Each structure stands twice: as C-alpha cells, then as structure tokens.
Amino acid sequence: MVRFEKIGEGKYVLDVSGYVCPYPVIYTRKAIAGLKSGEVLEVITDNPPSCENVPRAANEDGHEVMSIERVEKGVWKIVIRKR
C-alpha cells in the first residue's frame, strides 16, 4: 500500500519505500497529478536509482525539484513542487 498523505498546508508526502523501478516514478506522477499548482510533494524512497529517476521524471513534466536529501542510510527524500 502506498502511503500518500497530507502533512500540512499544501504539503503532501508519498512513501514509496519498498517499491523498485518503475513504480516510484509512476506513483510520483500519479500523486503530482492529484496536487494543485504550487503544492509540494515529498517522495520517500529507499530505491537508490529512484533518486535519479524520480527527479528526472518530475523535471521532464516541468515540475520543480527542490531538494534531494538522504534522511537515513538507504532512504531518501525528494521534494517536488508542482507547476
């Protein structure tokens, strides 16, 4: 089950840990599609290639990748703002 929740005003978190390619990208795209312009999505992933693939997919779709952080060994947080 993918966790997709609102964590604040205009701020959402999508937890795709446990999922490997290509699901993090697919779910991120779906989650962004549900957001309003300007809202922020934090994607939590533990799949190393997704740190490259998710930001690239977001960029391709014209969204803004604000940061990529390692929050824990083997877990990353990618922050995307919808355009």
Add this chain to the structure above:
Amino acid sequence: MGVLIRSLRAMQVMIVEYARCPLKAHGNSSHLTISINKVSIERKAYRLQWRETLLTPITLLYNRAGSELGMDAKRGFTHYVRSRIREEVFNAIGWPVWLGGILLGVVNVLSLAWALKPFTIFTGYLNWGQHIYGLVGLSGFVGLPKSNPLFEMTSVGDIGLLVGAFTAAILSHEFRIRKPQRSIEYLEAVLGGILMSSGVVLAIGCNWGGFFSAITVLSLHGFLMLIGLIIGGWLGLLYVKWRAERTLNLIEITSTTTLGTSSKSRSGKNPYSALIITPLIVLTVLVLYYVSTDSYIYMGGLFIGIAVGVILQRSRFCFATAFRDLINGPEVIRSLRLQKGIMLGLLIGVTGSFILKYKGYIDPLLYVNPSSFSNIIGGILFGLGMVIAGGCASGTLWRAAEGHVKSWIALITMVISYPVFMSLIKSYASWIYGPKIFIPYVLDWGLGLVTIYVMIFAYLTFIMYLEYRFHRG
C-alpha cells in the same frame, strides 16, 4: 609535503564552494533551491550543460562532501583519501551508465582470457539448485552437480557478484533490508523467477549467457535473444502499466493529520555499518581456501565476479529497465542510456573476444550456443519475467545483495526452478534447439566482425531514433 597538504586543502575548499553554487536542473526554473545542511539557499542559477540529468542528484553528493570533509583541520591524509574514495567511487549518484557498460565489456574479455568463459550466471544457479535437490534426496530428477559451488566457475562468479555488490552497497550507504509493502510482490518474484528460468532454458542463457556474453563471443544466438528481450520487455511494460492502473485507487489523500515523517529523518547511526566486516570475512576465507588448494584460476573467477558486482551496483546497471521502458516507458531516458551502455560494452567485448579467438588464444567455438526460434521465445519469456520480478539474472543478484527481499525470493525461485526446467527440456532438446552459428565461420573472420559491428550500430541507430522521437515529443 606541507605544500601538498595545503593544495589538497585548497581543493577541499573549492569542492565545498562548488557545492554551494546553485545548480540548474534542466527545467525551466531560473532558481533552484538547494538545502545544504538543512539551510535552504537560493541564488541565481547558471546553466551547467554537462551531466545534465545528474545535476539534481549531484547536490546530494556535494552536500555530503561538505559535511564529511568537514573542513576539519585535525583530520589527516588517510581521512582525506577515504573521503575522496567515498565521493568519487561510492558516492550517492552512482557511476554513469556508459562507464558501467565499458567496464562490463572489459571485464567480460578478461573473464574470457582468464577463465575461458565469458561472464554468465545461470549455470551457477543450476549448480546451487542441484546441490539443494541433492540435500533433500531428489538428485535423480535434476542430476548431480558437476562439482562443489566453489569449484564451478559460474557459481564462483555469482558468489563474487553477491560479495562485490554487497560491499559496494554498504560502502555507498545504500544497503538496507527492503521489504515489499504488499505481499503480491512476493508472488511476482516467484512468477518472474519461473518465467526467467524457463526463458533461460529456451534461449540457452540469461541476459548474460544468452545475450550480452553471447554477442561478445560472436555467436548468433545473442542477437536472437535481443529480439525476444525487446518484445518481452514491452510485454512487461504492459503488465507494469496495468498493475499501476489497478493501484490507482490506493493513492488517495486519506488524512490531513501530520504523520510522523519526522521519525524518518533521524540521522546518525547506521545499524548496518558494522556489516562491512561480513564481505571482508567471506572474502578472506575464500581467498585463503583457494590459496591453500592452489586453485588460483577460481580465485581469479571470484575477483571477476566481485568486479562485475561492484560495477553493476555502482552504475545501477539494470537490464530490466533497459528493455522495459524502451518504448514509451516511464523511465525511457534511463532505458535508452542503459541500452547505449550495453552496446558500448558489446563493442568492446566483441573486439576483445575477436582478438582472443582469431589469434587462437581460446577455442573459437567457446560458448557458442544453438540458434533457433527458441532463443527468441526464450528472450520473450525472460524479458517478461525480469520485469515482473524486478530484476534480470544479474539485477536480481545485485539487488539481493543490496537488501531487496523481493530479489531474494526471485533468486531462490530461479535456483529451485532452473534445474527442473533443465531436466524437462533434455528429451526435447533435439527439436527445440537449432544449429550452433558462429558468425565468423559463416562469413569469414573479417566480414563476420564487420557484420557484428554493423548489427550493433544498426541497433544503436534504432536507440537514437527512439531518443529523437522522445525529445520531439
């Protein structure tokens, strides 16, 4: 010495300063916020064309570079070297795929020269599987293993791959036990593993023995499996899309409560850092064992496997992504890049193997396997299976070493099912398998080599066309 240290320090400062420069992601934004040590800095961005898509993840790397180099004047030269290795080799962005492809090609040639075989994987699974069946007294059905797993070159290579990928994952802080969120993924691993095993039996090799290494040894069956892999990968993409559609309703904004994502952001102790000891112990024991039995040839095979493991893990060399997203997949750019990496590896491998075979250093017919329609069908089954299982033969191994539980299941499934398929196919082998076609014997050495180059370049043109089509939109 003082001058050297000072200049190294100056380099550190430059690196960190560089990290503070805002990097432009290739979107339309003129500003990109980068958080460095939890402080967001916004500055006017400038365009850096090189390594375009690596730009965003690179901030991650340099974030760490800043904190690990730490401008700590008390740290010595060893610390400096260690952090440099961590940044350059075991960094967070991984190696570029083209580098991975080139290195894999080189290692494959080394393996041919040293172990008299290109790098393959599934024969090792056969060996392991036969041992497992032997333990429960079912040897009669699947046959007896040829030798123990430490004296069978492919099995040694597989062990090396696991050790190499495990070490690389730990050193780059990417090791973690990753459990699938849904139990259907275990079912996928089993189904994908069985599909891959059956595909390997028909194609006479996995994505290595049947494709990458097959083309490397100038055998036609590699190109036939390539056709199958493209079709199988595309079928896999259909499955992935179908599955993603089905889970559409799962993605809903369900609550507005602030849930503990902050618990995720605890930094600090890595429970796995002590694990680095494990591969070191395994390696030491194996090396001592080989030295004591005078089996340097297998020790070399082990190191070839380790090299492959490190390369695959570090460049995230995933054949499943390469064939799944080729045609309009969600990660099409990554896939096209991987395909180009694979082709680079093939160009190097083909050249090296041609030299070895032409000059008579190795038997020309080495690892040349039958080519027929079954290779294409095997490729389709394997291609579909690797997408469903989330990794090809090598992908399953390095992901297993990275801690993906799904890959463990896929690996076990392949080990258990492959010997069964092997013994099932035996009685039908004569009418399923075609003749062995060694391209230089059909077309003469020179023309054969040129033909293989032309085929690889034709495929590269196809990849370039897909890329063009994607960019044109």
